[in-house]
Amino acid sequence: MPARIENDTLLRALAREATPYTPVWLMRQAGRYLPEYNATRARAGDFLSLAKTPALATEVTLQPLERYPLDAAILFSDILTVPDAMGLGLEFSSGEGPRFARPLQDEAAIANLSAPDPSRELRYVLDAVREIRRALGGRVPLIGFSGSPYTLACYMVEGAGSSDWRRLKTMLYARPDLLHRVLAVNAQAVTDYLNAQIEAGAQAVMIFDTWGGTLSNAGYETFSLGYTRRVIAALRGEAEGRRVPCILFTKGGGQWLEAMAASGADALGLDWTTDPHAARRRVGSRVALQGNLDPMALLAPHAVIRGQVRQVLDAFGPAPGHVFNLGHGISQFTAPDAVAELVDEVRTYSRKLRARLAG
Amino acid sequence: MPARIENDTLLRALAREATPYTPVWLMRQAGRYLPEYNATRARAGDFLSLAKTPALATEVTLQPLERYPLDAAILFSDILTVPDAMGLGLEFSSGEGPRFARPLQDEAAIANLSAPDPSRELRYVLDAVREIRRALGGRVPLIGFSGSPYTLACYMVEGAGSSDWRRLKTMLYARPDLLHRVLAVNAQAVTDYLNAQIEAGAQAVMIFDTWGGTLSNAGYETFSLGYTRRVIAALRGEAEGRRVPCILFTKGGGQWLEAMAASGADALGLDWTTDPHAARRRVGSRVALQGNLDPMALLAPHAVIRGQVRQVLDAFGPAPGHVFNLGHGISQFTAPDAVAELVDEVRTYSRKLRARLAG
Numbered sequence: 001m002p003a004r005i006e007n008d009t010l011l012r013a014l015a016r017e018a019t020p021y022t023p024v025w026l027m028r029q030a031g032r033y034l035p036e037y038n039a040t041r042a043r044a045g046d047f048l049s050l051a052k053t054p055a056l057a058t059e060v061t062l063q064p065l066e067r068y069p070l071d072a073a074i075l076f077s078d079i080l081t082v083p084d085a086m087g088l089g090l091e092f093s094s095g096e097g098p099r100f101a102r103p104l105q106d107e108a109a110i111a112n113l114s115a116p117d118p119s120r121e122l123r124y125v126l127d128a129v130r131e132i133r134r135a136l137g138g139r140v141p142l143i144g145f146s147g148s149p150y151t152l153a154c155y156m157v158e159g160a161g162s163s164d165w166r167r168l169k170t171m172l173y174a175r176p177d178l179l180h181r182v183l184a185v186n187a188q189a190v191t192d193y194l195n196a197q198i199e200a201g202a203q204a205v206m207i208f209d210t211w212g213g214t215l216s217n218a219g220y221e222t223f224s225l226g227y228t229r230r231v232i233a234a235l236r237g238e239a240e241g242r243r244v245p246c247i248l249f250t251k252g253g254g255q256w257l258e259a260m261a262a263s264g265a266d267a268l269g270l271d272w273t274t275d276p277h278a279a280r281r282r283v284g285s286r287v288a289l290q291g292n293l294d295p296m297a298l299l300a301p302h303a304v305i306r307g308q309v310r311q312v313l314d315a316f317g318p319a320p321g322h323v324f325n326l327g328h329g330i331s332q333f334t335a336p337d338a339v340a341e342l343v344d345e346v347r348t349y350s351r352k353l354r355a356r357l358a359g
Numbered sequence: 360m361p362a363r364i365e366n367d368t369l370l371r372a373l374a375r376e377a378t379p380y381t382p383v384w385l386m387r388q389a390g391r392y393l394p395e396y397n398a399t400r401a402r403a404g405d406f407l408s409l410a411k412t413p414a415l416a417t418e419v420t421l422q423p424l425e426r427y428p429l430d431a432a433i434l435f436s437d438i439l440t441v442p443d444a445m446g447l448g449l450e451f452s453s454g455e456g457p458r459f460a461r462p463l464q465d466e467a468a469i470a471n472l473s474a475p476d477p478s479r480e481l482r483y484v485l486d487a488v489r490e491i492r493r494a495l496g497g498r499v500p501l502i503g504f505s506g507s508p509y510t511l512a513c514y515m516v517e518g519a520g521s522s523d524w525r526r527l528k529t530m531l532y533a534r535p536d537l538l539h540r541v542l543a544v545n546a547q548a549v550t551d552y553l554n555a556q557i558e559a560g561a562q563a564v565m566i567f568d569t570w571g572g573t574l575s576n577a578g579y580e581t582f583s584l585g586y587t588r589r590v591i592a593a594l595r596g597e598a599e600g601r602r603v604p605c606i607l608f609t610k611g612g613g614q615w616l617e618a619m620a621a622s623g624a625d626a627l628g629l630d631w632t633t634d635p636h637a638a639r640r641r642v643g644s645r646v647a648l649q650g651n652l653d654p655m656a657l658l659a660p661h662a663v664i665r666g667q668v669r670q671v672l673d674a675f676g677p678a679p680g681h682v683f684n685l686g687h688g689i690s691q692f693t694a695p696d697a698v699a700e701l702v703d704e705v706r707t708y709s710r711k712l713r714a715r716l717a718g
Contacts, residue, residue, distance in 0.1 A: 166692060169655030173663050216653045216686075217634040218670065254614045255632060273614060275576040294575045296528030304532050311577065327575075333525060 003240050005203070007140045010071045014204060014245040014267050014288045016321035022313060022350035023071035024343055025143070027269075028329030029064040030076045034336060036063050047092050051078045054127040061132050065140065067336065068343045071323075072140050072204070073132060075197070077125055079147040079208060082189050083156045085121035086113060096160075103159030105167070110178050115189035118196035125193075126200040133201035144202030146193050148209035148250075149186035149231065150224035156182060165214055172223060179223065187227040191234045194246075198239050206247040206269070207231065213252020220256055225263060232264040247290055251328060254279070261287045272327030276315040288321040295326045298338045305338055309345040318353040362599050364562070366499045369431045373563060373604040373626050373647045375680035381672060381709035382430035383702055384502070387688030388423040389435045393695060395422050406451050410437045413486040420491050424499065426695065427702045430682075431499050431563070432491060434556070436484055438506040438567060441548050442515045444480035445472060455519075462518030464526070469537050474548035477555035484552075485559040492560035503561025505552050507568035507609075508545035508590065509583035515541060524573055531582060538582065546586040550593045553605075557598050565606040565628070566590065572611020579615055584622060591623040606649055610687060613638070620646045631686030635674040647680040654685045657697045664697055668704040677712040 005011070009023040031037055040060050044050035051057060061076040080098050084090035089101030104110050116122060132142055155161070157168040157179070171179050194205045212224040232246055248260055249269025260268050261283035270279055270291035279289060297308040309324075316322040324346045330339070364370070368382040390396055399419050403409035410416060420435040439457050443449035448460030463469050475481060491501055514520070516527040516538070530538050553564045571583040591605055607619055608628025619627050620642035629638055629650035638648060656667040668683075675681040683705045689698070 164655060164690065166655060166658065166690070169653070170658045173656050173659035173667065213632065216631040218674075219653075220632075252611065252632065255634070255637075272575040273572065273579075273611065275614070278576075278614075294528070294578070296523060296525060297532050299525065299529045300532035308532065315577075331523065331525070 003138060005138050005141055007071060010141050010143075010323060011204065011242070011245065013321060013323050014247070015243065016285060016288050018320045020351065020354065021347050022316075022322050022324050024324040024346040025070050025072040025074060026064075026326050026330050026339065026342075027074075029070065029074065029339075030060045031330060032332035033330055033334040033339075034063055034067070036060075047078070048090065051076065051081070052124045054124055054131045057124075057128040058131040058135050061128075061142075062135055064339075065136075068339055069347065070140065070343060072143050073136055074143040074206070075125070075129060075132065075145060075202065077128065077145070079145075079210070080152070080155055081122060081125055082116065082146065082186070082193055083152055085116035085118075086156075086185075086189070088156060098155065099160040100155065103167075104156050104182060105159070107178060110181050113182060113185045115185055115192055118193050122193060122196070126196055129197050129200035129202055141203035142201060143204045143206055143247075144194060144197035145206040145208060146190045146197075148207050148212060148224060149183045149190055149227035150215070151209050151211045152186050152190070153179065153182045153223075154211045154214075156186075165211065172219065183223065183227045187230045191231045194231070195234075195236050198236050198244050201239075202244070203239070203242070204245045204247065205235070206249060207265075209248065209250040209253065212250040217255070220250075220253070221259065224250070225256070225259055229263045245288075247288075247323075249290070257282050267321075267323065269325065270327065274327075276312065276322075277317070280316070280319075285321070288323060289316065290323040290325050292325070292327040293342075295328050295331050295334075298326075298330065298334045298342065300338075302338070302341045305341045306345040306349075309342055310349050313346065313350055313353060318350070318357040324350070362497060364497050364500055366430060369500050369502075369682060370563065370601070370604065372680060372682050373606070374602065375644065375647050377679045379710065379713065380706050381675075381681050381683045383683035383705040384429050384431040384433060385423075385685050385689050385698065385701075386433075388429065388433065388698075389419045390689060391691035392689055392693040392698075393422055393426070407437070407449065410435065410440070411483045413483055413490045416483075416487040417490040417494050420487075420501075421494055423698075424495075427698055428706065429499065429702060431502050432495055433502040433565070434484070434488060434491065434504060434561065436487065436504070438504075438569070439511070439514055440481060440484055441475065441505065441545070441552055442511055444475035444477075445515075445544075445548070447515060457514065458519040459514065462526075463515050463541060464518070466537060469540055472541060472544045474544055474551055477552050481552060481555070485555055488556050488559035488561055500562035501560060502563045502565055502606075503553060503556035504565040504567060505549045505556075507566050507571060507583060508542045508549055508586035509574070510568050510570045511545050511549070512538065512541045512582075513570045513573075515545075524570065531578065542582065542586045546589045550590045553590065554593075554595050557595050557603050560598075561603070562598070562601070563604045563606065564594065565608060566624075568607065568609040568612065571609040576614070579609075579612070580618065583609070584615070584618055588622045604647075606647075606682075608649070616641050626680075626682065628684065629686065633686075635671065635681075636676070639675070639678075644680070647682060648675065649682040649684050651684070651686040652701075654687050654690050654693075657685075657689065657693045657701065659697075661697070661700045664700045665704040665708075668701055669708050672705065672709050672712060677709070677716040683709070 604625035
């Protein structure tokens with residue numbers, strides 16, 4: 001018999017079952033906008049130590065749940081743990097984004113690349129998953145996650161974030177064989193990593209395809225979605241007697257929702273440029289939808305935040321299968337109060353919407 | 360009787376008339392990838408002096424036409440000349456993007472904002488248009504351009520480029536009345552500016568809505584397209600006895616093509632994330648389409664460039680109404696040879712496509 005989850009609203013919405021209100025969680029909900037997060041991070045010394053110490057990762061994962069009645073916890077970790085475990089040497093220089101000490105810049109490095117064994121090289125993540133599950137005590141489900149094979153490859157080849165992904169795109173057009181080799185290894189690594197998270201206790205998983213939207217229309221299928229589909233097909237679909245749903249989010253992927261809906265994912269994340277009503281019409285009832293408030297709306301006065309939340313809920317409508325979220329990670333400049341307003345408005349207004357539908 | 364244009368293929372394609380081949384020009388075709396451009400810029404001292412000296416702007420506008428058989432010239436200028444003329448003080452610090460000395464950060468500045476008189480404050484642009492027309496001697500049409508009201512507002516409020524447009528979005532959500540005031544002034548300013556360019560000799564105009572794609576689905580109509588429509592409706596549609604077509608390009612706007620096609624624009628620019636075939640199906644025969652090769656494809660070997668060009672031409676198909684272009688400005692890291700390959704392949708392959716259609 002599955003371990004009991006006190007609040008399983010998220011899982012029911014992801015299964016497109018009716019729920020009394022629209023569940024809500026926020027991408028990057030454990031993050032720099034929270035003073036308690038910054039305090040823990042300061043204790044850890046730096047971001048990577050925070051991510052690599054299960055007790056601290058557990059602490060920050062639970063922080064937003066202490067403040068807000070959120071419907072899910074999401075594992076606190078970094079998107080680049082997998083290539084780090086492959087030996088690329090993840091570094092964070094202060095004030096800048098992530099960087100690899102040994103990016104994939106020659107054929108030999110690519111030939112030697114292999115998928116890590118998560119139970120060894122990524123054990124700290126699995127330990128964190130187990131510890132978070134214990135700390136949660138069944139209150140809400142825990143979401144595990146990974147970057148998509150393509151998004152990981154972007155950083156692995158480029159060596160760092162980029163505005164044009166020039167190195168990556170040069171490889172893509174000039175030596176697609178090399179990029180396909182990287183992507184095949186990544187697909188295996190992401191599959192193993194997510195399955196290990198599920199085995200350790202993740203009750204849903206999300207694939208962040210943060211940079212898939214920088215591909216051409218033809219390239220998205222060839223270099224991103226094709227490999228993500230391979231991952232999804234190989235995921236353990238069940239654990240603890242329960243379906244473990246998979247959410248796929250391609251930022252800037254609004255033009256490709258039909259293809260994404262056919263990927264095998266249970267739900268699609270939408271960024272704020274996508275019209276929720278049109279999205280639902282396009283994907284039918286095949287998948288749940290998650291999103292999609294502009295994260296910058298949280299910088300507005302409270303009344304405006306509540307109005308924007310209502311607009312998003314109205315656009316998705318009261319039919320089952322919506323998980324409220326932002327269209328991208330929460331900004332570090334968000335006031336913690338603003339999130340309280342958002343969560344409260346989602347809860348109260350979505351209840352009203354459903355009552356109206358029933359009435 | 361209209362002044363003769365030796366090669367009017369661009370204008371005929373924009374009017375969705377049959378042409379013997381697909382016309383081609385490239386966004387930012389006069390730019391840093393050309394050594395002769397860098398030489399002229401070095402002589403000018405800095406970018407702004409280059410843009411503000413009609414003889415030098417003329418020189419660089421014509422440089423790509425000396426190298427490649429392009430079907431259009433585009434005015435060399437900066438997207439931010441209009442707010443500069445409004446008194447915001449445009450500056451380029453070396454290695455960084457544009458910056459305003461006096462961004463719009465209080466209500467008084469916004470209340471005092473007014474549309475400049477292009478014949479005075481932007482006379483250097485109109486002088487450049489006239490001088491370029493003389494230098495072109497009727498070889499190909501000259502395209503004038505402006506940033507969209509929203510894209511100008513992004514820089515005016517933010518003060519510089521941004522990854523999240525936080526200041527702008529804060530105003531949008533917290534004080535939309537202020538942003539609407541800026542946008543109304545911008546719409547008037549852009550209208551006057553484009554009409555002045557047309558009067559000075561621009562034979563087509565393009566509106567660059569570079570940042571419209573960062574708006575939410577609802578926000579795009581309210582804050583970008585609504586004002587662009589206002590501009591298009593007030594454009595002089597004819598000069599020298601000929602239609603002056605308007606091309607609208609919203610980067611990241613692929614989800615909104617139907618609305619853009621109803622804006623009154625003669626043509627829509629597509630970035631490389633949009634499937635040309637689907638785009639044509641969605642907009643019908645109302646507008647011509649321009650685009651949409653990934654600029655990074657130009658970093659590949661010549662044979663790959665030619666293959667990618669053919670893929671784009673195949674995706675648009677041989678029906679009238681396609682102007683070949685990149686999906687965004689050409690990268691400064693492009694080899695000049697690569698552009699020669701592109702232009703040649705567009706010319707030869709599009710002729711073949713048409714022959715096949717006729718045969």
